[in-house]
Amino acid sequence: MNYTLNSKSLADIKADCLVVSVPEKGDWPASTAAADAALNGMIKDLQKNGDISGKAGSTLLLPLAGQPWARLLLVGSGSESPQGTASYRKLLNAVFGRLKDGPSKHALIALADNDVKDQDEAWKLSLIARIAEEQQYRFTGFKSTKAPQPTLARITLAASANNKTLKAAVSAGEAIGHGMSLTRDLGNTPPNVCHPTWLAEHAKSLSKEFDVIKTEILDEKQMKKLGMNSLLSVSAGSEQPARLIVMEYRGGKAKEKPHVLVGKGITFDSGGISLKPGEGMDEMKYDMCGAASVFGAMRALAEIKPAMNVIGIVAAAENMPSGTATRPGDIVTSMSGQTIEILNTDAEGRLVLCDALTYAGKYDPETVVDVATLTGAVIVALGKEANGLFSNNDELAQRLLQSGNRACDRAWQLPIWDEYQSQLDSNFADMQNIGGRPAGSITAACFLSRFTKDYRWAHLDIAGTAWVSGKDKGATGRPVPLLVDYLLSHVQ
Numbered sequence: 001m002n003y004t005l006n007s008k009s010l011a012d013i014k015a016d017c018l019v020v021s022v023p024e025k026g027d028w029p030a031s032t033a034a035a036d037a038a039l040n041g042m043i044k045d046l047q048k049n050g051d052i053s054g055k056a057g058s059t060l061l062l063p064l065a066g067q068p069w070a071r072l073l074l075v076g077s078g079s080e081s082p083q084g085t086a087s088y089r090k091l092l093n094a095v096f097g098r099l100k101d102g103p104s105k106h107a108l109i110a111l112a113d114n115d116v117k118d119q120d121e122a123w124k125l126s127l128i129a130r131i132a133e134e135q136q137y138r139f140t141g142f143k144s145t146k147a148p149q150p151t152l153a154r155i156t157l158a159a160s161a162n163n164k165t166l167k168a169a170v171s172a173g174e175a176i177g178h179g180m181s182l183t184r185d186l187g188n189t190p191p192n193v194c195h196p197t198w199l200a201e202h203a204k205s206l207s208k209e210f211d212v213i214k215t216e217i218l219d220e221k222q223m224k225k226l227g228m229n230s231l232l233s234v235s236a237g238s239e240q241p242a243r244l245i246v247m248e249y250r251g252g253k254a255k256e257k258p259h260v261l262v263g264k265g266i267t268f269d270s271g272g273i274s275l276k277p278g279e280g281m282d283e284m285k286y287d288m289c290g291a292a293s294v295f296g297a298m299r300a301l302a303e304i305k306p307a308m309n310v311i312g313i314v315a316a317a318e319n320m321p322s323g324t325a326t327r328p329g330d331i332v333t334s335m336s337g338q339t340i341e342i343l344n345t346d347a348e349g350r351l352v353l354c355d356a357l358t359y360a361g362k363y364d365p366e367t368v369v370d371v372a373t374l375t376g377a378v379i380v381a382l383g384k385e386a387n388g389l390f391s392n393n394d395e396l397a398q399r400l401l402q403s404g405n406r407a408c409d410r411a412w413q414l415p416i417w418d419e420y421q422s423q424l425d426s427n428f429a430d431m432q433n434i435g436g437r438p439a440g441s442i443t444a445a446c447f448l449s450r451f452t453k454d455y456r457w458a459h460l461d462i463a464g465t466a467w468v469s470g471k472d473k474g475a476t477g478r479p480v481p482l483l484v485d486y487l488l489s490h491v492q
């Protein structure tokens, strides 16, 4: 998509479609009033006659004649004043959902002067670009007939100025959108194609595309040498070897400590010997969405190029049953030296993450954030709206919560109090890998906390947010917006 900012009056900008918003009641944004004046009061009449209600996200598309714009798209902005961020996002999704299948090629978006609670113009422009990208997303590579390209190819953003700050905001939104698309592509790719080695190849191609990213891939032999027996216990039953993928973005000073992202990359989670029930098992191809979000965030960084250092680590493995698979009851020694009794081979995410988190320590990190589709229990607790957040540092937790709010990719914090740790006591090893039914997401996070004592760490459980099921099944690209906002908050 091609984006340009334009601060001229709307009547001086030609486009296939002008987009303005109409609230249910109250004052109009200046751009809506200007469009109405140019159209001799047409928008006022449409609202008076009930053709447009102003309900958040409702739309009306009309052809125009004798105007600089071939069409007019009216979108409702609801009854809140100022508008909440959620309803603004809903409005943008409605706009780009309506525009994506044409016929307009060039849209003039005059929505950055809506009054949105606590947000400035830069924030609005950034979100417009991101949602335009989100709505253009398609995953059609595995269909035998070629899908038509999206019609919308050019967006002009009406803005108060065409300056560096606002341009950067648009570019950042676009970069986040691109990152989300990559995350969704990786997540949606079927598990017979998307295996650990394929993910590693993807990291290499990312470093080919972007000079600022360097990649290092560790194979099973190298991981064995490092003592990553916990991670390797997960790939033991699979024909596909595990990979530890390290992506480095060095935009800051050489001695500046890096922020580290760690992603769970289980390319298929059958449960292993503790086999999952069959229904819906296909969705366990999404068990690498944490890893995919690390890829997406790295890609966004490579486009935005902030002055900071970020390391992305992906623990990639396939969890399968076989004669060589790990058994319930097996005990392994992790890279940290701590021993783990594996009572359920389906609690494999924490087994790959613990070694990756120990490995992260070697970078002397400023902070470490891991991202994982870790527990079904987090869906019970928080549903599909909030990312589950856990941290050993309250300042870090607050920062991530704020980023989630700002990026419309919200998180909610759950405790990892010491009192929960005893659920992981094992009779035979330093710990066991399951903590029973109560507080399943918390005990999973408690398990990870035993490997992250040396640095400030947070864990995002994205089992509920990374993809949607049902008719619209697909990866969402979350929590790329949260991660990128969080990382950029250190340079602004």
Ligand code: BES
Binding pocket: 269, 287, 344, 346, 347, 348, 349, 373, 374, 375, 376, 377, 434, 435, 440, 463, 464
């Ligand atoms: N990848 C799953 C978690 C999951 C389940 C995500 C369903 C999204 C939807 C994870 O590896 C897993 O199997 N967790 C188990 C842990 C249990 C055995 C302690 C779970 O949540 O049931």
Ligand code: MN
Binding pocket: 269, 271, 345, 346, 347, 348, 349
């Ligand atoms: Mn599992």
Ligand code: ZN
Binding pocket: 266, 269, 287, 346, 348, 349, 373, 374
């Ligand atoms: Zn899993």
